[in-house]
Amino acid sequence: MSERILDASGIGVRFGGIHALTDVDLSLRPGEVCGLIGPNGAGKTTLFDVVSGIRRPDQGRVLLDGVDVTRRSPVWRARHGMRRTFQRQQLFGQLTVTDNLLVAQEWRGGGGGFGADLLASPTRRTHERDRRSRASTVLRECGLEELADDYAGALPIGRARMVELARAVADPPRVLLLDEPASGMTADERGQLSAVVRHLADEEDCAVLLVEHNVAFVMELCARVVVLDLGHVLAEGTAAEVRADPKVRDAYLGTTAA
Numbered sequence: 001m002s003e004r005i006l007d008a009s010g011i012g013v014r015f016g017g018i019h020a021l022t023d024v025d026l027s028l029r030p031g032e033v034c035g036l037i038g039p040n041g042a043g044k045t046t047l048f049d050v051v052s053g054i055r056r057p058d059q060g061r062v063l064l065d066g067v068d069v070t071r072r073s074p075v076w077r078a079r080h081g082m083r084r085t086f087q088r089q090q091l092f093g094q095l096t097v098t099d100n101l102l103v104a105q106e107w108r109g110g111g112g113g114f115g116a117d118l119l120a121s122p123t124r125r126t127h128e129r130d131r132r133s134r135a136s137t138v139l140r141e142c143g144l145e146e147l148a149d150d151y152a153g154a155l156p157i158g159r160a161r162m163v164e165l166a167r168a169v170a171d172p173p174r175v176l177l178l179d180e181p182a183s184g185m186t187a188d189e190r191g192q193l194s195a196v197v198r199h200l201a202d203e204e205d206c207a208v209l210l211v212e213h214n215v216a217f218v219m220e221l222c223a224r225v226v227v228l229d230l231g232h233v234l235a236e237g238t239a240a241e242v243r244a245d246p247k248v249r250d251a252y253l254g255t256t257a258a
């Protein structure tokens with residue numbers, strides 16, 4: 001695999017007296033699927049917040065494609081190919097599934113400025129067609145075709161989670177951060193989620209980092225797994241290496257169905 005697309009090093013975050021993260025290193029290569037696991041309060045979401053730009057670390061730095069983005073906004077990072085989903089769903093419930101995917105592509109603008117808006121220029125119509133076509137492709141890949149015209153707010157949780165994933169990849173990402181994507185999904189839906197993530201990594205060279213409490217799901221999907229505990233990296237390696245690590249068993253897996 002090639003150079004690192006994401007490189008977070010020496011990350012430290014404190015909330016008053018709580019050391020949420022201490023000297024954490026985490027890197028991703030293009031096409032890699034990496035799992036981030038650990039007990040409640042281990043620092044997983046805080047690390048996601050630092051990587052995606054929602055929280056600035058007290059120590060350390062984040063490089064995206066070799067560029068220091070530690071002080072860059074989440075929007076800047078998104079424009080440079082980083083996407084994220086959240087533990088709590090963030091869909092536009094009163095829009096259809098398709099419209100949720102179209103909105104996700106809007107940040108590029110339609111081209112041609114306000115004049116093109118008024119005149120419905122051919123360039124504008126081409127962009128609109130391209131976006132609809134990309135939305136249909138992604139909906140098909142995510143098994144959501146028949147829900148295209150449904151309101152996102154009316155979907156069962158597993159389908160809504162899949163729409164969140166579809167929306168995150170509507171504009172193709174280079175780095176994708178998924179926060180508990182499988183929570184609330186059925187076994188079939190988890191299978192579909194795995195297939196979409198694998199496709200993104202294998203065919204589109206996207207680097208994927210996912211936080212999940214479903215350890216069996218992570219172990220099956222991820223080539224590499226990082227275990228956080230009390231704000232430190234406790235272990236890192238292949239699923240087999242992590243599973244066999246006595247420190248991990250003591251701190252986490254001993255109490256989890258792995």
Ligand SMILES: Nc1ncnc2c1ncn2[C@@H]1O[C@H](COP(=O)(O)OP(=O)(O)OP(=O)(O)O)[C@@H](O)[C@H]1O
Nearest residue numbers: 015018019020038039040041042043044045046047
């Ligand atoms: N905004 C905040 N203010 C104060 N403390 C916080 C804040 N956010 C997180 N923490 C604390 O930082 C630590 C790490 O929390 P974090 O949410 O990152 O863990 P997590 O691994 O994502 O947990 P979970 O699996 O429960 O989502 C915890 O001790 C948490 O209580």
